[in-house]
Amino acid sequence: MTELLQILISGLSAGAIYALAAVGFTLLWQASQTINFAQGEFVMIPAFIALALITKLGFPVWLAFIAAILLSIVFLGAVFKRLVVEPMISHGTLPLVIATIALGLLLKEAVKEFYSPLGQPFPGLFSHDTISVFGAAVSFADIANFVVAMGVIAGLQWFLNKTRTGRCMQATAQNPDVAQILGVDIKRMVLYTFLINGALAAIASILITPVYLAKFSNGEVLGLVAFIAAIVGGFNQIKGALVGGLLIGVIDNLSAVYISAEYRQAVPMILLILIIMVRPQGIMGESEGRAV
């Protein structure tokens, strides 16, 4: 029982971070039909921005993290939209998918070439000291990761549902033509979505990298997990990405312990196939509706 509890807690902690990346994935699709296969690299990059600021420029850790989030918003949000998405989107979804795959490769290889191919230690915001919860040792880092990730997603939901800008973003996602007729600046709303994705990726990066280590190849794992989480949860709903992220985090850990450590990576893929066969819109998704 203690083992199960331990696995559930660890899975939820990791899953909450996966959910951040998956939510960003979903947001971009909703707002601009961008399937961003560089999302994993978007989560990998901010850690290296922070590391560079700490090690090369002597920034204190907290300031480096804030700067990494801001720079991610600019480069992984606005610049990505301007230089990659806008020129490609008029050619359809598939060319844009290929462009994001290429961007992911470029980012990965650039980090390998210009920073290091080696894994790097990365400072954590939270202590790894533990407390006992019904016999399971739970680290403050796990609790904090979960709380921060859930808090960010809850804040995002509040922003989208309770603010005028958020509702304009929803309207843009649901029907951009009607939104424009109603006076919504849809270009600005789409830009906001990209900026939010940059911030989500940076927060996920800062939370997960102390455990995963900063490594150029981290995006391979994180991108795949975010994609699966978004599909499993429901590609057209933020709450779907949230459920998908948590589910993948828990299932990955449960399968490693109770099914097979060797095939742990296969289990989420099997889940993905089952979901596509049984409920193509995902667990929380709706057949046609779109909402950010």
Added chain:
Amino acid sequence: MIKKFTTTVSAVALATVAGMATADVRIADVAELSGAGAAAGAVWHDGIVMAFEEINASGGILGEKVDLVAYDSQTDPQNSRAMVQKAIDEGTYVLMGTVYSSSTVVNMLVAQQNGMPQLTGSESPTITAKGNPYIFRTAFGAQKGMPKIGSYLKDGLGAKNIAVIWANTEFGKGGHDAFVKIAEGMGMNIIADVPTEQAQVDFAADVAKIKSSGADAIFAYMTEEESARFLIEAKKQGVDLPIAGDTVLISQKVIDLAGGAAEGAFGHVGLTAEAPIPAIQEMAKNFQAKFGYGADHNAIKGYLGAYTVKYVTEKIGSFDAEKFAETMHGLCLDAASHPGVLMDVCWDDTGEMSRASFLVEVKDNKQQITKTLPAN
């Protein structure tokens, strides 16, 4: 016109002859410069770079400068095989690398077929058990360290039930099989046997499994980054069991990556920059000054491997690959007259090596030597 043509041809011919007279000896290093094994391969390569720079600065080998050429295996066995073939086709004298056993077991066949001596950093027991007369280690196989760790766990700590976590690769499987055989032979029980994947990033489930297994101690046998991630997760889950390993777990690279999470880990190392040997400490100091990071066992392996090429070539008096391989079998080099090998070392007929080694424990984020063990 004819005069101009003759002059040109003469100039080209002279340049060619001059070029031949000063031709460098080409030595290839096929290493994990990127991919999951970069933490090992890149450091190994830097050790080789430093050694050959020293060798060239002091006159080269038999009067010829070494032209070191790096080939990136990308930590992919099939790519490493292609790179070894490329290195041979491009005229390497001997071959350095690879470090990852999964690659070496594949690419050593190419070197063997081409009669190419190969100095590897790999530690899987299988490497020297295949009857390949051209393979030579720069660090001894994992099977040599296991009895020492087994004895320490059983007699030093009184452990009876051991959890084993290991990389499901050629390297990991070799170390796992060697340790399990020794541990069971000593009467200890393997109470949890947890394989992990190369480049695995999430160890939460593996640690949870070990934690609930009822083990008295943990034996961890993975590569650098995976070892660090495991140690971080073990700390995160409050694991307070003794964690033992061979070479990698307590290497400085892992200590640096894991931060405080490596504290208290212990094990057996064949080579360490902390060894109480002035030549190694001098090498480590120079390495730190040159590359800006600390030398670990892989850097030392690469370094002494490069010097081995120099000493053996000077012993045979020519750049003869076949003679090189013949000479290496049964060869002993003492550090007093061959300072580049850093410690007295011998190779047997299989290419396996013997050398003194150390028991270490991680204290204050540094390796602390607890015992020096004689060569076996």
